Amino acid sequence: MKIIVGLGNPGKEYDKTRHNIGWMFLDYFADKNNVDISKEKLDSKICEIKLNNEKIVLVKPLTYMNLSGNAVVKLKNWYKVEDDDIIIIYDDIDINFGTIRFREKGSGGSHNGMKNIVQMLNTEQIPRIRIGIGGLKHEKQDLKDFVLEKFRQNELNELNDIFKLVEEKLNDFLDK
Numbered sequence: 001m002k003i004i005v006g007l008g009n010p011g012k013e014y015d016k017t018r019h020n021i022g023w024m025f026l027d028y029f030a031d032k033n034n035v036d037i038s039k040e041k042l043d044s045k046i047c048e049i050k051l052n053n054e055k056i057v058l059v060k061p062l063t064y065m066n067l068s069g070n071a072v073v074k075l076k077n078w079y080k081v082e083d084d085d086i087i088i089i090y091d092d093i094d095i096n097f098g099t100i101r102f103r104e105k106g107s108g109g110s111h112n113g114m115k116n117i118v119q120m121l122n123t124e125q126i127p128r129i130r131i132g133i134g135g136l137k138h139e140k141q142d143l144k145d146f147v148l149e150k151f152r153q154n155e156l157n158e159l160n161d162i163f164k165l166v167e168e169k170l171n172d173f174l175d176k
Helices: 018-032 065-079 112-121 142-147 153-175
Strands: 002-006 040-041 044-051 053-063 087-095 100-103 128-134
Touching: 002 018, 002 065, 002 153, 018 053, 018 087, 018 128, 018 153, 044 065, 053 065, 065 087, 065 112, 087 112, 087 142, 087 153, 100 153, 112 142, 128 153
Parallel strands: 002 053, 002 087, 087 128
Antiparallel strands: 040 044, 044 053, 100 128
16 A cells, blocks of 8 residues: 655645645646545545555645644554655755656655654655756745745646656656
């Protein structure tokens, strides 16, 4: 069993914002698999699916970004999975827009949601896929304002191609 967590914030005001790219990817992935992530359970919206004879839980924490670890701990305990059976998908302002990075472990870096997950699980042994949202523009802008800003249309147009790359990395993780 694997748990795929896309980080984001609940509420219409956060739709299509940079910080919600984890949620946006899960919507893309759920669409491709003809499922809906809407069941509320354990401080999250979840959906259980079967892929290649393995149970997969798609998760959108409802705890707001900075408390994502609260939901992840509840899910880990409920489903009785190991840390390395959980993968976190989230935005990374420190890498250029559209760049994808997979890591099997590491600190939360500058991302408050990931820092909270590392803290709450008390481990850095958590696989993650980081989706770059950075670039030159944010260097002259307040960090909070930048991550909560909605994507520009040209960026939204590129997300499908970016999400295909994320899906490839996710499939590698699921196949391991």
